[in-house]
Amino acid sequence: MVPSAVCPITDTLITDVVADLFYTATHQLPQDIFERLNSIYQLEVGENAREATRQILENAVKARQKQRPMCQDTGFPVVFVELGRQCPYQGDLAQAINQGVAKGYTEHYLRKSMVKDPVFDRTNTGDNTPAIIHTELVDGDHLKIMVEPKGTGSESMSALTMLKPSQGVDGIKQFILDAIFRAGANPCPPLLLGIGIGGTFEKAALMAKRALFDPVLDADALRQKADGGDPYAGLALELIQMVNETGIGTQGLGGVQMCIGVNIRTFATHIGALPVALNVQCHAARHAEAVIEADGTVTHLGQHIGTEARFDEASEAVNAHVVKLQTPVSAEQFAQLRAGDRVHISGTIYTARDAAHKRMMEAYEATGAFPFPMDNQIIYYVGPVPAMADEVIGPAGPTTAARMDKYAPFFLNHGLKAMIGKGYRSAEVIDAMKANGAVYMVGIGGAAVVIADSIKQCDVVAYPELGPEAVYRLQVENFPAIVAIDSQGNNIHEQGREAYRKRDLPADMAG
Ligand code: SF4
Incomplete structure (x- = not known):
């Protein structure tokens, strides 16, 4: 056992290891997860679902290559620690870990999402602390740190x-x-x-x-x-x-x-x-772990994916059916889209999340104007990762659309014709879409690097103080999306389950 007076496991070492683990976890998918996703891709029979899995795999490979987060939500900072009973470390573990979280999220331009108080002061803490830390005493003299950026x-x-x-x-x-x-x-x-x-x-x-x-x-x-x-x-x-x-x-x-x-x-x-x-x-089942031995040696555990792409034979056939949408898109073109259509959007779209929707509503009620013309417009629900120096935008996948449900009918009634997000919409939103000839499209949740690649320019239009939640004008080229709900109310989320009920299923779907 190493005497504590000369213990090489210092707070600084722990801070550096934690920072590095969060950085690694956000852009490197563990090998077992990648292999399972690859199997799912091979076994899938639904065309849109198969294409979505292909994009997820492509995104994982690109994230690793670019060393940028695979998903824009870089998560709650969850940390498990196994502390050996004979480990000589005697520092302030919680503080060292929190400093590691702050360092990793700041130095590597990861999105910070933690707020100070869950109810009364939802101000962003600015460095993604505090971490959620679970410590367990185990046999041995080592210290094992496992991190998970949990979306x-x-x-x-x-x-x-x-x-x-x-x-x-x-x-x-x-x-x-x-x-x-x-x-x-x-x-x-x-x-x-x-x-x-x-x-x-x-x-x-x-x-x-x-x-x-x-x-x-x-x-x-x-x-x-x-x-x-x-x-x-x-x-x-x-x-x-x-x-x-x-x-x-x-x-x-x-x-x-x-x-x-x-x-x-x-x-x-x-x-x-x-x-x-x-x-x-x-x-985006991200986690990374390392063991710090009593002598201060650090060993990173777990294999992460290589860059080989064994999934890409698919997309030619799939992309043969893509509908190309060039903005401005006419009301007639929106009305012709059908649930299940894959689209590539080129031109101008705008971003907004919950806070921006609220502010735009208030602005309209006060002044009679929105920060951008709403007629026949497309709004993308996204809160991107901060851009690095050479990036137009950081990884920028869709966020959960349901959070915008209480605002969406108002915007649809004022000219909005398309929304891009992920997940389900409420009956009220679908009714407003039908009444206004609008569509809801989904981007592939978590395919943030692939989507960011389609964004060629990004300018703040309103509320810069909201950071990633500001309203941005995006110039996009072949932005990939799938029409989930069309202007007649046809809903691919429902169709999937209905199609399942009618289909002869493979004997073994466990994969
Ligand atoms: S956006 Fe989707 S993929 Fe990304 S962390 Fe959240 S749940 Fe996971």
Whole structure:
């Protein structure tokens, strides 16, 4: 054991390791996740879902090549620490970790998303701190740090229940299925499910989160474990099958693949309890880890994807059906678009998120004018990563459209003809779209680098103080999107599930 007086594990070392891990995690997808996404791509039969998976893979490769975040939401900073009981480190661990988060997010131009208070002061802390830190004492003299930039789109779809023991396995399956149907397209499927079963209320949730770091097994490996007598491997297999069978599919576009994997952790529990927690993880299943030995040696663990692209044979056939939209797009052209059409948009579009929508509404009510002409316009729901010196814009994938639902009818009634986001829309928004001949398109959630590549110019139009939430005018070339809901109310999210119900399914969809 190294005497603490000369301990080479310093706060500075921990800070540097944490900064580096967050940087790595945001642009390098773990190898097992990449392999599973590749299998999903190979097995998918739905055209739009297959194209979405192709874009997700292309995005992962580009993110690594450019060393830029694969998704614009660089997340809650979640950190698990395993601290060896004999580890000589005696510093201020929480402070060192928080300084590492601040350093990593600032030096590497990652988007900062943490606010000071959940209810009364939602001011951005400016450096993505504080981290959410979980520390566990383990055998040994090392210190292991595992980080996860956890996107809010999937975190917000997580759930916990306290079942009765008599509800057993069927109750667990129903709870997971209900949560997946509730989540739908919002958490950017394909999904990795972290599940905690047993313990107490908080233990189940913690296990579900921790399970996201476990290696993701494919169906063959799970089958082997199940055959070897592991009932939880059998349950994981069943859950994968059930999730795939929902027909929600990749990005809610239908198809037969939706599940990257199911990782289950368990713990003893009370005779009267059966706690079950589900932590939903989107396809940007980012994590990175390192071990710091007692002598200060740092070893980074886990393989990350190489740049080989084994998925690109697809897109020629797929892109043969793309509708080219050049702005200004006429009302007639918008009306002709149909749910399921793949489009490439070129020309001018505008960005706005919740805060900008609110301000634009207030501005209109006060002055009778918007910051840009709303007639026949396209608004993209996005909050990009800060741009680096040589970038037009940082990674810029779509954000959850439902957050704009309370504002959208107002803008549709004032000339807006198209919205681009991700996830579902409310009945009120769809009614307003039908009344105004408007469409809702989805970008591929998490394909932030691919989408940023289509943005050739970016200028602030209004509210610069909102940072990534300001209103921007974008000049785009072949911006890729899919019409999810057309002006007649046809909805691809519904069609996916309907098509599933009518389709002859492959015998084994677990992949
Ligand atoms: S892929 Fe989707 S859910 Fe995941 S972090 Fe990005 S926007 Fe959020």
